Amino acid sequence: MGFLTEAEPERGVAQQILPGIRRLVARNPGIMTYHGTNTYLIDGDDGLTVLDPGPDDPAHIRDLLNAAGNVPITRIVLSHTHHDHLGALAGLKAATGAPSYGFQRPATRSFTPDHKLADGDSIAGLVAVHTPGHASDHLAFAYRDFLFSADHVMSWSSSIVNPPDGDMQAYYASLHRLLDRNDTAYLPGHGPLLPNPRALVAEMLAHRRKREETILAAVQNAPTTVAELAHHLYAKQDPMLKIAAERNVLAHLIKLRAEGIVIEHANIWQAI
CATH class of the missing domain: 1.10.10 (Arc Repressor Mutant, subunit A)
Known part of the structure; x- marks a missing residue:
């Protein structure tokens, strides 16, 4: 499949990806996370939205606070509650007082978002797109003409579907849903920006069908x-x-x- 690679990003530096959007890659590289979890900082009129705070790592939290500088972090949004995306939430909330936003039925019982999101809900210009499969509480977020695709579709690798919370029927349905969209690019939870994403989505769906x-x-x-x-x-x-x-x-x-x-x-x- 047409997966992408990238050089290891500079650690501790939030890189400009698109106008008003920076990416800070956490220090949790591995065979399941590539160079690390992508945390996105999104500019807004009232401050910064942090999408996916990342793993429980004090260094990553410090990097986020340094990247924010004098601009307040006003909200923390979660694509799903796997530990490499959720882990830093408590520390970042403690440092900023920012409320959390996540799917209305979180898969991790120990987490309850301050603000519950359903499919189609909008917050700070992000429109929630429920894409279960990799996780039952997985949300992608439409923004402008592109999509924060999190772990549902990544540019560097396919996603694991791990029962019981991972569901292959739901994964297929979510891939079909993305094929019906016209997003110009995906910003995934791991790996670089994915241009022309529908081609890879179609490849992934065909690959899963062949495997099945x-x-x-x-x-x-x-x-x-x-x-x-x-x-x-x-x-x-x-x-x-x-x-x-x-x-x-x-x-x-x-x-x-x-x-x-x-x-x-x-x-x-x-x-x-």
Whole structure:
């Protein structure tokens, strides 16, 4: 697929991405996060909106406060509640007093947003687009003519769909929803700006369908387990990537089960 790469960004520096929008990349690089979580600072008439405060890292919070300078941070918006996006929220709130905004039904029980957002709600020019799949509480945000796509569609890699909160049926539906839009670019939760995003969205959807066809063919050939399928389909060596591959396979199988195509008993999956 047409994924992008970029040089490791300068740490502690908020880089101008688009007019009025800067990106500060957190110091949490890894095989699941690329160079780190993207935190966006968005200029507004009443101060700065921080989109995705990032991981629980005092250095990242200091970087955000330094990047804001004398301009007040007036709100903190969350795309979803995975720890690498939510972790810095408490520290940033304590430092700024800014209220939080997030999906009305957060997937992380310990978090309740100060202001709950539903699909279509608008805050500081950001329009919430509910895009479940990677996470049930996942919001993308339309802004001007582009989209903050968070972890639903990233420029550097596909997303993991990890049951039970991750849902492959919902992921497909959310990809279809984005294909119906005309955003000129995506600003993702990890990795660089993605131009002409609909092409990659279509590729991702086709890739998932092909993967699902391969999984179904294997299950139709003989009953099997998630681990066996992931081993033959992905051949990942890194332990974290092996786990991610298994979770994606499981998500596909759960989708096929919901569609009445496969069944599972004692962790063995077979076609109906």
